[in-house]
Amino acid sequence: MPSYVITGANRGIGIEFVRQLSADPANTVFGLVRNKGNSQDLLALEKERANVRVLEADVTDAPRLRAAADEVAKATGGTLEYLINNAAYVQKERFDYDPVTYGEKGEDAALEADLDQNFRVNVLGVVHTTNAFLPLLRAAAKHTTARVITLSSGVGDVDLTLAMPFAGALPYCASKAAVNMVVAKYAAKFTDENLVFLAISPGLVDTSTSPPTPEELKGAIAFITALHKVYPDWEAKPLTPTQSVTAMLKVIPNVERKDSGAFVSHLGSKKWV
Numbered sequence: 001m002p003s004y005v006i007t008g009a010n011r012g013i014g015i016e017f018v019r020q021l022s023a024d025p026a027n028t029v030f031g032l033v034r035n036k037g038n039s040q041d042l043l044a045l046e047k048e049r050a051n052v053r054v055l056e057a058d059v060t061d062a063p064r065l066r067a068a069a070d071e072v073a074k075a076t077g078g079t080l081e082y083l084i085n086n087a088a089y090v091q092k093e094r095f096d097y098d099p100v101t102y103g104e105k106g107e108d109a110a111l112e113a114d115l116d117q118n119f120r121v122n123v124l125g126v127v128h129t130t131n132a133f134l135p136l137l138r139a140a141a142k143h144t145t146a147r148v149i150t151l152s153s154g155v156g157d158v159d160l161t162l163a164m165p166f167a168g169a170l171p172y173c174a175s176k177a178a179v180n181m182v183v184a185k186y187a188a189k190f191t192d193e194n195l196v197f198l199a200i201s202p203g204l205v206d207t208s209t210s211p212p213t214p215e216e217l218k219g220a221i222a223f224i225t226a227l228h229k230v231y232p233d234w235e236a237k238p239l240t241p242t243q244s245v246t247a248m249l250k251v252i253p254n255v256e257r258k259d260s261g262a263f264v265s266h267l268g269s270k271k272w273v
């Protein structure tokens with residue numbers, strides 16, 4: 001009876017992981033959200049399915065994460081087979097800013113705030129969450145392969161950045177490149193245990209909850225156009241969360257110790273769309 005913890009589970013790719021994984025009654029799925037008041041769809045799923053449980057913790061709050069891990073441990077007997085670090089700060093404002101734009105506009109404070117927020121949630125949050133659930137994962141790893149899957153992004157890939165070329169969204173992209181190293185560090189630490197770490201990009205996925213502003217639309221078109229130049233065969237259309245999670249769930253259970261520390265796409269390769 002594998003158990004899963006998914007962070008950022010109230011919307012987007014996170015809730016789709018909960019939906020697809022809990023469709024199998026043999027799985028126990030814990031959805032971590034930072035605010036239950038903002039999680040109506042997930043709470044409805046919890047009511048509908050006996051194998052879904054919603055827990056509250058901000059990924060930047062280590063004590064609260066440890067409390068959530070205690071609750072999971074009580075329910076599972078102290079083990080956890082899968083942690084999916086999905087939560088992230090996905091910056092929309094200043095997406096088109098490259099590193100120089102901040103300086104040219106004299107927006108030093110915005111640069112500092114953007115870097116701080118992206119690294120706090122997307123890097124530090126992953127470390128805090130992983131550390132909180134490690135005792136459960138290590139307990140599971142005594143009997144089976146336990147996996148820590150971290151949602152990264154193709155925009156954290158240096159080769160893709162140069163091929164596009166894409167200079168925008170520095171804080172977000174740098175945070176995803178950094179989290180890839182975090183994943184590699186955990187893999188390097190646990191070479192002797194049956195504990196596997198993977199960074200995975202979900203592809204380009206439409207998780208929007210409202211129509212884009214004209215500014216956001218302009219940025220998205222420029223981004224997709226540049227990406228299309230790298231992948232001329234790509235239909236230049238975002239995936240749905242269902243398509244993305246279906247693809248990732250073909251990769252995730254097959255990741256073994258020899259793959260630990262890798263950074264792959266939803267296709268299990270370095271093809272990002």
Ligand SMILES: NC(=O)c1ccc[n+]([C@@H]2O[C@H](COP(=O)([O-])OP(=O)(O)OC[C@H]3O[C@@H](n4cnc5c(N)ncnc54)[C@H](OP(=O)(O)O)[C@@H]3O)[C@@H](O)[C@H]2O)c1
Nearest residue numbers: 008012013034058059086087088090151152153204205207
């Ligand atoms: N969508 C894409 O095309 C795409 C592409 C590449 C990579 N990714 C990565 O895939 C993952 C999911 O993306 P998405 O599009 O589903 O994102 P999303 O729709 O923006 O959702 C982000 C989730 O993270 C949660 N979150 C944010 N800050 C948090 C915090 N401090 N503590 C706990 N939870 C927090 C949000 O909760 P609230 O609702 O409370 O804000 C929300 O549930 C992210 O890691 C993202 O970087 C996405």
